[in-house]
Amino acid sequence: MTDEEIDDVPPPIVPGVARALSPLVRRIALDVGGEAGANTYLVGIDEIVVIDPGPDVADHRDAVAGCGGDRVRWIVCTGAVDSSGAAALAAATGAELMAVDGVGAEGATATLAPGDTILGTEFRLTVLDAPGVAAPRACFFLEEERVVFAGDYLEVDPAPEVVDADAYVAMVTSLRRRRLRGIAPAAGHLIEDPQSRIDEIAAAAGG
Numbered sequence: 001m002t003d004e005e006i007d008d009v010p011p012p013i014v015p016g017v018a019r020a021l022s023p024l025v026r027r028i029a030l031d032v033g034g035e036a037g038a039n040t041y042l043v044g045i046d047e048i049v050v051i052d053p054g055p056d057v058a059d060h061r062d063a064v065a066g067c068g069g070d071r072v073r074w075i076v077c078t079g080a081v082d083s084s085g086a087a088a089l090a091a092a093t094g095a096e097l098m099a100v101d102g103v104g105a106e107g108a109t110a111t112l113a114p115g116d117t118i119l120g121t122e123f124r125l126t127v128l129d130a131p132g133v134a135a136p137r138a139c140f141f142l143e144e145e146r147v148v149f150a151g152d153y154l155e156v157d158p159a160p161e162v163v164d165a166d167a168y169v170a171m172v173t174s175l176r177r178r179r180l181r182g183i184a185p186a187a188g189h190l191i192e193d194p195q196s197r198i199d200e201i202a203a204a205a206g207g
Contacts, residue, residue: 010189016059018042018067021182021190022145024123028063029187030054038081038187041149042068043142047120049074050095051140051149052186056085065092074118079103079137080151080186100127100138112138132168134161147182148175148194154183156200169205172198 013019015031024044030037040060041051048068053075054060065072072093077083077100087107090097098118099108112118114129123144130137130153137160140149152160154172162168180194191197 012036013189016063018063021184022147024142024145025147025184026067027184027190028060028067030057030060036187039185040064041184042072043123043125043149044071044073044120045122046071047122048072049076049118049120049125050089051076051184052078052081052151053083053086053089055082056088061085061089061092064089068093070094073120074098076100076112076118076138076140077104078139078149078151078153078186079135080153102136103138129171131171132162132164132166134163141178145182146178146180147184147190148178148180149184151186154191154197154201155185156197156204159201159204162205165205169202172201172205 013029013036015029015036018026018028020026026042028040040054043049048071050072072095075086075090075095075097086097096110097108098110098112100112112127114127116127118125126141128139128141130139137151137153139153175198183191183194
């Protein structure tokens with residue numbers, strides 16, 4: 001059970017402050033004028049991968065680097081949010097910046113493809129294909145906790161622009177086989193009823 005599942009109503013997201021969502025996952029939301037903006041996720045304990053590092057904002061970068069320190073080994077992006085601060089975070093932490101099939105930040109030094117895996121000391125993070133939408137996207141599946149970091153790929157309102165409904169619905173419905181426990185979105189709280197979200201998206205997209 002995650003910290004956010006303890007109460008029916010999750011606590012407010014405090015921007016700029018790291019919050020543990022589970023034993024392996026922490027979230028830091030961008031501070032946008034005192035309001036919570038896009039999410040940055042840190043996965044791992046002894047070795048950390050940062051997902052969606054956020055824009056080139058010093059305070060946000062310092063919060064992420066301060067939380068992960070020299071344990072940050074990798075940086076990846078879903079393509080859903082501004083990650084222009086990725087290169088600066090890589091420089092600050094010594095982490096490897098990795099791009100997924102055209103999804104990533106300028107300055108990436110390595111590439112990943114769907115099916116590739118980042119192996120940390122405590123976790124396995126697998127790159128998932130994210131087809132059928134207008135802008136390139138990537139999703140990442142944390143096998144130990146059965147959570148998918150989806151950016152805006154699994155959003156309903158506003159939904160991503162779908163250009164190939166068959167491919168999109170096939171990928172979304174394939175997630176049922178992974179028996180997800182959660183969807184970590186680009187912004188906002190962890191989605192704790194992933195099957196209902198999958199069904200809703202599939203119905204909306206005609207699947």
